[in-house]
Amino acid sequence: MFKDIIVGVTPTGIDQCAVRAAVEFAKQFEAKLYVSHVAGMDQGWGSIETLAPSGETEKLRERIVEMYGELVSAVPEAQVSVVAGIPHNELLRLARTKNADLIVMGPHTKEYEEKRSKMWGMAGSTLERVSQKARCPVMIVHRDVALKEPLFExxxxxxxxxxxxxxxxxxxxxxxxxxxxxxxxxxxxxxxxxxxxxxxxxxxxxxxxxxxxxxxxxxxxxxxxxxxxxxxxxxxxxxxxxxxxxxxxxxxxxxxxxxxxxxxxxxxxxxxxxxxxxxxxxxxxxxxxxxxxxxxxxxxxx
Structure with a gap:
């Protein structure tokens, strides 16, 4: 059903549920998986800051691989990428390039547990922009998904x-x-x-x-x-x-x-x-x- 799945992550380790869900979907549907981080998102999905490509992107990629590599390794040939730019633009660009049919994102920010409602009400956040303009459905995951057969009942x-x-x-x-x-x-x-x-x-x-x-x-x-x-x-x-x-x-x-x-x-x-x-x-x-x-x-x- 899903053939090309993108999961957007931050280098904080708090997107585990979203990554696990994307990995399980990719395994079940034998789909391609693209784990993507846009430099400047480390303050959370509400941040639209950018970082110049000055070697930091490769360091961030190493952090992402260290953080999620074990999970992602369950999907053959899964790709992990880190680019600098405006977060929602780059995620949407990747989705168009890969003809993605699902984007998975977690609603977390560093202050998620205390300020989740306030943060999510902030106009212009990456999640809002991606959901607004994506050419495919966007699945928001903030808890572990129970994988079963059939997947949805x-x-x-x-x-x-x-x-x-x-x-x-x-x-x-x-x-x-x-x-x-x-x-x-x-x-x-x-x-x-x-x-x-x-x-x-x-x-x-x-x-x-x-x-x-x-x-x-x-x-x-x-x-x-x-x-x-x-x-x-x-x-x-x-x-x-x-x-x-x-x-x-x-x-x-x-x-x-x-x-x-x-x-x-x-x-x-x-x-x-x-x-x-x-x-x-x-x-x-x-x-x-x-x-x-x-x-x-x-x-x-x-």
């Missing part, structure tokens, strides 16, 4: 019916079909728009019911409350092993719609990975489904 997709959320639902549907997983599509009602929970569920069914062909088990959930809290509550109740959300929702200007809101709160507090989706993606697997629900073979890019 209960997938939760949160939607606010925005154009970006359409992409999230589409991708969640593909994941559910691929893994024959249970899929829950949920919406937290906006009090300003009025309506009841029953109305919200009916809207979900009308909007997405026919699109979820080929999925053995799916249902819709509508509720009222604070979006992040409700998403986390439903995820816990259903035992979700993956949460998929749009990178930004109803904010029309993508330059103003940073990750530091509902997705941030969910990603930082969920017990499973949160996947940020900002545009339409297709899984790089050999099996897709037509509008009748029948499986069809598709070509996969090398």
């Amino acid at each position: 209960n997938i939760l997709v949160a939607t606010d019916f925005s154009e970006q959320s359409e992409c999230a639902v589409h991708y969640g549907g593909q994941m559910a079909r691929q893994y024959k997983a249970k899929l829950t599509v949920m919406n937290v009602l906006d009090p300003a728009e009025g309506g009841s929970v029953e109305d919200g569920r009916a809207k979900l069914e009308k909007r997405y019911g026919e699109r979820l062909y080929g999925i053995d088990s799916f249902h819709f959930e509508a509720c009222e409350g604070t979006p992040a809290m409700e998403i986390l509550r439903v995820a816990q109740q259903m035992g979700a092993d993956l949460i998929i959300m749009a990178h930004h929702s109803k904010e029309m200007d993508p330059e103003k719609a940073f990750l530091g809101s509902t997705v941030t709160q969910v990603a930082l507090n969920s017990t499973c990975p949160t996947m940020s989706v900002n545009r339409h993606f297709d899984l790089r697997c050999g099996l897709m489904y037509d509008q009748t629900g029948a499986a069809v073979q598709v070509e996969v890019d090398a």
Whole structure:
């Protein structure tokens, strides 16, 4: 499913969970793995400082290899790179060059344990920028991922019916079909728009019911409350092993719609990975489904 995976790291050793997840995904899917650090990121994902290439990059690479080498060695021919530049630009450049279909990042900073919410609310952070502009999904991992077979059994997709959320639902549907997983599509009602929970569920069914062909088990959930809290509550109740959300929702200007809101709160507090989706993606697997629900073979890019 994933063929080219990038994991962004800092030389602090606090990205272990993200690296472990990326390594396990690479092993399971026999994917290529690229471990990347951009010089200037040592203060955390919120830092956009740069360092001139003056020999420091090679020293940093040695630190990265020393820190994560044992983990990464489980993936044949995994590549570790350190470059100087603007962090989000370089990670996005690498993703384009390698035609990556997954970027894995940890939400950690040095002050993560004490100031995680504050740091993640900071506009312009590397994670926000990467999630905003990436051409592939970005998986945010801050706890160890339980690797099992099948990999995903209960997938939760949160939607606010925005154009970006359409992409999230589409991708969640593909994941559910691929893994024959249970899929829950949920919406937290906006009090300003009025309506009841029953109305919200009916809207979900009308909007997405026919699109979820080929999925053995799916249902819709509508509720009222604070979006992040409700998403986390439903995820816990259903035992979700993956949460998929749009990178930004109803904010029309993508330059103003940073990750530091509902997705941030969910990603930082969920017990499973949160996947940020900002545009339409297709899984790089050999099996897709037509509008009748029948499986069809598709070509996969090398």
